[in-house]
Amino acid sequence: MHWIDGRLTRAVIAACALTAGYVSAQTAPAFNREMVVIDAAHGGPDGGARINDHLEEKEVTLAVAGRLRSLLVARGFTVVSTRSGDLESRSGLPLTSDQRADAANRAHAVACLVIHASASGNGVYIGTSPIGSALAAVPQAGSQARAAGGAVPWDRAQEGYISQSLGLANQVGTALSRAKVPLAMGRVAMRPLDNLMCPAISIEIATLHGGSDATPVSDEDYQQRVAEAIAGALILWKNQAEQPESVTIPRPEGGA
């Protein structure tokens, strides 16, 4: 199953390359309720946050994504991973955030999960795009004209899915709370959340502070506990997600 994920990812990347620089307007098909996109953030030269002297964020996100993928596949999901190793492109460089978003948008997944890890904070922090809130980015010059032209601006691709993303965040948050994992939720201005055309959330796993002991994010039991809670939430979510209204598929301006 693992190699299928890899082939699917490479096929998505190739499709991205073919459509480089092309801004199209297609009607979004209904999403696949059995499809989940997992984006293990960072990779390659971008190590992300330094968890400790010997561990970088990219390693933790990959480990958590691997655990989550195994659990979801065992429960009948098809998983698209934007990164299955340290590097995930033929050029030897990791995918950019736009490339990851484009790959996720083509999967028509019922959930897109962006996995992060941090040495600060406590427990898990779930973020959703600020689109639709007072914190939504001020639109830049020309974006309204593009919207009038029929295509959804790349920076507001999440607009049609934000209510579903909030529902997904609530579902995952509830599951983590039941798993006794400290939880915080908020709006996050971070790529590629705004560019995803699926119910999308970021999940940042931090050190678990409880009493006098602190469980590091590298702890395998802790990672498994979080992954199981998320997988359980997605089983419920796949039947609750509502199909989006007909929208157009945006592409990154510079191409993938």
Next chain:
Amino acid sequence: MIFRRGQGKFKRGGSRKDEPAEGGTLATFVPRVPWRKSAIVQFERSIPRYQKVLFYVLLAGTVLMGFFLFYERTQARDRLAAQGDATPLFAPVSTSTESFTLDLANDGDGSVTSVQRQIALPLEPSVRARALLERLMAEYALPEAKHPLASGAAVDDVFLLKLPIVDANSDTTTQASDAGQEGELAVVNLRGSFVNQHPSGVEVEMLTVLSMIGTIHANFADITQVRFLVDGQPKETLAGHADLGRVYPSVDTTAIANQMQPTGDASGGSQ
């Protein structure tokens, strides 16, 4: 001579060598006081009055001088102690303190809370904004801060630009935004040293951004948009996560940070 304590009497002489050898009688007064006291009385009687006055004046002067020296010693000790005190002095201020609102972040629960502080700030708006953000970052450098950041200068400058921004070259109005043309755009130029030392993480970076935006919103009503630069240049992220490339609206971030909580209701999300 007969000396008797406690009484005195006259006694005829004749038995002593100093008495007249013949004829005459010498009456000697024997005082009825202790012998020591009588000696003092005799001594005092032998001292002239002006010497006694002088003695008492000098004695009083000596006592007064003692008190004066003790007082001067105490004063000198206090002065020396003050010179050895390393406590920093309050910075001289030319303006009176005012009440300002700081939006303080909490990493523990991902919240942002407004607190009031009495601060003396410059009057010029852009300098005032920079000083206020520096004060905000100083709060995070305290040991008990719930959103700990490294100490040191964080904000290089704050520029305030009237909206809409007019491009003089093309003689057209370059819109910083398609919406919200009123008010001012605050361009916050962060120091590279601050950004490099900032902890990396989605939550911690986002809370720093929300904290700055909320503080600006709470104290500068004219500012409607906020943009961030690092050492004068655009930067994609603060420390790898929070987006610094976008223009943020100046809004109350306490509500944004605190409004999302899992409801336990599987039917929908929380706003």
